[in-house]
Structures are given as structure tokens and as C-alpha cells.
Amino acid sequence: MDRSKSIGLLNKSVADELQAVHQYMFFHFHLTDQGYGPLAMLFKQTAIEEMLHVEKLAERILFLKGEVEMVPAGPVAKIKEPTDMLKKAMAMEEGSQLDYNKAAIECGANADSVTKQIFEQLTADEERHYDNYEKQLEKIEKFGPSYLALQSFSTVTEPGAAKGGAV
Ligand SMILES: [Fe+2]
Numbered sequence: 001m002d003r004s005k006s007i008g009l010l011n012k013s014v015a016d017e018l019q020a021v022h023q024y025m026f027f028h029f030h031l032t033d034q035g036y037g038p039l040a041m042l043f044k045q046t047a048i049e050e051m052l053h054v055e056k057l058a059e060r061i062l063f064l065k066g067e068v069e070m071v072p073a074g075p076v077a078k079i080k081e082p083t084d085m086l087k088k089a090m091a092m093e094e095g096s097q098l099d100y101n102k103a104a105i106e107c108g109a110n111a112d113s114v115t116k117q118i119f120e121q122l123t124a125d126e127e128r129h130y131d132n133y134e135k136q137l138e139k140i141e142k143f144g145p146s147y148l149a150l151q152s153f154s155t156v157t158e159p160g161a162a163k164g165g166a167v
């Protein structure tokens with residue numbers, strides 16, 4: 001196994017996950033400000049899961065005797081419109097799935113089955129995130145902008161509550 005190859009793939013993913021944490025929290029702040037509580041909570045909940053992905057990747061980097069590069073992949077996109085936020089988030093999740101699938105294959109070829117498994121687990125999570133966002137976008141397209149307006153009357157405010165509810 002070429003450790004540096006795995007460490008490189010893991011650090012690139014740390015950058016992408018940090019990027020997602022920043023982007024989703026930016027969406028969370030603005031949706032809260034606009035009064036869209038449940039959608040705001042979905043973004044916060046997902047940001048927390050992306051942070052746990054950073055942790056999982058970092059633990060593996062340190063196990064392989066590498067260093068964790070805590071640098072986000074790029075600046076936050078200043079999107080304020082809820083449907084545009086969902087489209088951006090879906091594109092990010094789709095990109096992550098593609099990258100992690102490729103990374104898993106590369107780790108397999110590099111005889112690093114543990115890192116391969118981490119990338120496979122992350123791919124499954126990103127698929128679920130994509131699905132959550134897609135469902136919200138479909139509801140907005142089906143019911144119109146009033147769907148989000150009605151959501152603002154919901155009392156869902158806690159991350160745990162969003163899990164079994166509108167998400
Ligand atoms: Fe992630």
C-alpha cells in the first residue's frame with residue numbers, strides 16, 4: 001500500500017467536506033433569517049453529518065501517519081434563494097458521490113481496503129443527503145412557493161426533530 005496516495009485522497013475529501021460544512025451552514029443562517037425553519041434545520045443537520053465525515057477522514061489520515069489539512073476547497077457561494085440553495089447542494093452531493101466512488105476504486109487498487117470502506121460509507125451518506133434535498137425540491141415544484149411559506153409555520157426547531165419530520 002502507498003500510504004501517501006491514500007492520505008492525498010483523504011485530505012482532498014477533508015477539503016470538500018469542510019466546504020460543505022461552510023456552505024450548508026451559510027444556507028442555514030439565511031433560511032433561518034428568512035423564516036424557513038424546517039429547511040434551515042435540514043441544512044444544519046446535514047452540515048453536522050459532513051463534520052462527522054471530516055472526523056472520520058481525519059482519524060484515518062492520522063492512523064496512516066499523515067497530517068490533516070484543514071482547508072476548505074473554496075469560497076462559499078452566496079446563494080439566498082431556497083430552490084437555488086437546494087440545486088447547489090444537490091450538485092455538491094452528486095460531485096462527492098462521484099469523487100468518493102472513484103477514491104474507493106483507487107484505494108482498492110492500492111490495497112488499502114479500510115480507506116476504501118470509509119469512502120464507500122461516505123458515498124452512501126452523500127446519496128441519502130442528495131435524496132433529502134431532492135425531495136424538498138420536488139415538493140416545492142409540486143406545491144409551489146407556498147410549500148416553503150407553510151413550512152415557516154412549523155414548530156420544528158431542533159436537529160433531532162427534523163430527522164423524522166419534514167426531512
Ligand atoms: Fe460528506
Ligand SMILES: [Fe+2]
Pocket residue numbers: 020046050093096125126129130
Ligand atoms: Fe453530503
